[in-house]
Amino acid sequence: MATPVPGPSVPAGVVLRPPELSDEAEARAAHAELQVDSFEFLLGLGNDEAWPGYVSRVAGWPEGRGTEAGTVPSTFLFAHAEGHLVGRASVRHRLNPWLERWGGHIGYAVRPAFRRRGYATEVLRQSLVVARSVGVELALVTCDVDNVGSAAVIERCGGVLEGIVDGEPGETPKRRYWVSTTAGGAHQ
Numbered sequence: 700m701a702t703p704v705p706g707p708s709v710p711a712g713v714v715l716r717p718p719e720l721s722d723e724a725e726a727r728a729a730h731a732e733l734q735v736d737s738f739e740f741l742l743g744l745g746n747d748e749a750w751p752g753y754v755s756r757v758a759g760w761p762e763g764r765g766t767e768a769g770t771v772p773s774t775f776l777f778a779h780a781e782g783h784l785v786g787r788a789s790v791r792h793r794l795n796p797w798l799e800r801w802g803g804h805i806g807y808a809v810r811p812a813f814r815r816r817g818y819a820t821e822v823l824r825q826s827l828v829v830a831r832s833v834g835v836e837l838a839l840v841t842c843d844v845d846n847v848g849s850a851a852v853i854e855r856c857g858g859v860l861e862g863i864v865d866g867e868p869g870e871t872p873k874r875r876y877w878v879s880t881t882a883g884g885a886h887q
């Protein structure tokens with residue numbers, strides 16, 4: 700009989716929920732920390748935008764309110780664990796032409812201090828459940844070709860590589876993966 704191959708450990712107690720007023724200090728800290736990765740942690744945050752206004756704007760995104768023209772309805776969630784804000788996810792409910800080619804259905808990040816603990820894998824796994832709940836059966840998830848961490852996360856969640864797409868001149872090409880939202884995918 701074959702010996703089961705152990706998967707990575709699943710971090711306990713990761714909760715995805717919408718931003719709240721009490722999150723401001725950690726959220727702004729995370730936003731600053733992710734600049735080194737050129738990653739916009741607080742998606743669409745305006746210069747000098749007040750936190751209560753941002754929280755209320757984000758709450759309208761699933762219905763397509765409070766977004767810029769051309770953006771699709773989305774669900775923006777913070778990941779909490781260990782009593783801290785550890786990461787965030789953005790689940791797009793459908794694809795527009797830019798998302799179809801480049802951005803995909805789901806974006807995520809984990810704060811530097813909380814990396815390599817399985818959080819991104821769990822954030823993506825839970826985001827796939829959210830995507831499923833808004834009718835996405837196959838989610839497109841993309842990452843830069845040199846982002847080995849993100850590629851590993853997507854593959855652990857069952858991502859099947861379709862190919863690599865070039866961006867604008869000077870942009871890093873992206874790996875495009877399709878991930879079933881019904882397979883219960885992570886930790887394979």
Ligand SMILES: CC(C)(COP(=O)(O)OP(=O)(O)OC[C@H]1O[C@@H](n2cnc3c(N)ncnc32)[C@H](O)[C@@H]1OP(=O)(O)O)[C@@H](O)C(=O)NCCC(=O)NCCS
Nearest residue numbers: 736738807808809814815816817818819820842848849851
């Ligand atoms: C990419 C990112 C989300 C990974 O977050 P994470 O919480 O560290 O990921 P996980 O702990 O779930 O990693 C799962 C596996 O991915 C691989 N991995 C993760 N980060 C890695 C790295 N920097 N180098 C090599 N492999 C890495 C490992 O195999 C890891 O498992 P292991 O720790 O058991 O070896 C995080 O580094 C990040 O937020 N980066 C900046 C934003 C970003 O790139 N977001 C993704 C956009 S597509």
